Amino acid sequence: MGKLATRSQYTTIPFESDKVVAVETRYDVLGIGNALVDVLSREDDGLIEEMGLERGAATMVESARAHAVYRRLGPGTEVSGGSAANTVAGVASFGGTPAYIGKVAADQLGGVFRHDLRAQGVAFDTRAADETEPTGRCLVIVSPDAQRTMCTHLGVAQRLGPEDVDPDVVAAARITYVEGFLWDEPSAKRAITRAFEVASRNSRKVALSLSDPFCVDRHREEFLTLIEEVDILFANEAEITSLFDTDFESAADEAAARCEFAALTRGAQGSLIRTNGSVFEIDAVGVDEVVDTTGAGDLYAAGVLWGLARGLGPRTCGELGAIAAAEVISHLGARPMVPLGELARQLTGD
């Protein structure tokens, strides 16, 4: 696939240089992922242990266990979530024109998910599934230190298949971004394969987030093959070191050797971008109070992807990611609550 968009000094190859694209670029980022509504609840860490969940991770559970965990949780707040959906919501908040593909049911939470994404300005037309299963839910336990632990019941989200991937949408998107969580379901994997093929045929970029260290554990071999096809890779420290089974520096080298653009996040220590032989260290943006870290990685990806789609340089892209992550960890919920475009203007001077 082609070279990355950039206006920076670090590479002079324009984004559209090698395109053989017949269709118009209507979307800057297309996200494909598990469509989930988050149920946020603040709890002490004792409950996480008692329920057999892994603190800071995302555990996939079947319906009965999801209900059992929900019964133990305190009063909740429901907010639309889903990793890639959070990312495209962030891109829209920056002022971009994203699209999304993901599966909800024709039920109340499905209606909430669809409303919120469209109201944010994301094109979302995946057909709702029949109501044999409900819309997926992610129980998000927010600890006193703002760490989030997830217990996900995919519900109908796992019915996403290749038939849901509209090739016209993929062809019209500058970057197609998928979450690693999709690898848990064979039909979703076929959907991704189809999307990548269409993107490749149209010289579009493809991006992947590794999503979760346990997800990496489950799919290490496949991910190692897959990232050879990926232009833009997102991972946090736990994920990238798990993937290459080595220390952070070596893992970053491995990622940089395989992907044109690797963005590696390290929480409060900021992020590292490796692209075209260059290294960019990006500081995290400080916040008054870290309320809830849910969505930090998703929103970091939003800033980076929006920057790349606009042809901004790697450092600016990373800084946009840091701005978006800082906004989302300063409140409950994984979607931006203020227009990110306004925060970005201070950085890009537009």
Place this chain on the structure above:
Amino acid sequence: MGKLATRSQYTTIPFESDKVVAVETRYDVLGIGNALVDVLSREDDGLIEEMGLERGAATMVESARAHAVYRRLGPGTEVSGGSAANTVAGVASFGGTPAYIGKVAADQLGGVFRHDLRAQGVAFDTRAADETEPTGRCLVIVSPDAQRTMCTHLGVAQRLGPEDVDPDVVAAARITYVEGFLWDEPSAKRAITRAFEVASRNSRKVALSLSDPFCVDRHREEFLTLIEEVDILFANEAEITSLFDTDFESAADEAAARCEFAALTRGAQGSLIRTNGSVFEIDAVGVDEVVDTTGAGDLYAAGVLWGLARGLGPRTCGELGAIAAAEVISHLGARPMVPLGELARQLTGD
């Protein structure tokens, strides 16, 4: 009905003095109201006008209009709401033992409402309605100045009827508290009549909130009759002046002449309690930032009712109300996010 609970210097009649109660007091407060899930969205005031809503008020709309308004709203946050339900959630957060009667459907939002109330510690056993209508929703538009404007689609909440009023629960509750919004539905009105009869037969207290100035407008004559039966009255300035069609001081006199205990709120100016010939002026509790005024009146009532049920004096009751209101306006959503009991201990010295 009997005299109010008190440990203050202002009256020496104990709460239980004239009771002829056969059953145990299991609940301190029973709330009866419209069971609603709030959909909170931050919007500019222009949208409120454009949608024909009354800023600061609660407008009842049918399903089609609710959908039309929802389509215009930005991304939302779903949190369990409903005026009396917020109040009993507050009583539970203080450490009380409340119960609730209200109607949800056997759908996702009904499940969310039931979970949240029970998880907070409220006894809630009203049978879910058949799914001919959905669980009620209240679209809450939060303006930049934190004022909230509501657009309510009652859905199945309006099917609450006398058959839902379990007389054992009413008889076991020290105070039965109802919201004025119920007067919009004839069957809910019959439910209230039944609850008041049972309470009266068991020498329990009954409390009423006037809910909304437009609600008062719609039911002025009935409310004027009703408050003669009410021991404890809650109203804000707009509601009480509307009810008696006079200025605040005169309206407060009218309320005090009819109810044993009248608690009248005035936003940032605090509240006024009139009881047994005495007047108590209670200051509002300051907050760093007023984020969302949704639930301020409901939580004020929670503090007062919890105090009354415990036999605390009028000033302490008012101060507990002020504490609870301050907590709920400092974040998005109408239910407490920190245990109110901890805040109360600083005041009551328990």
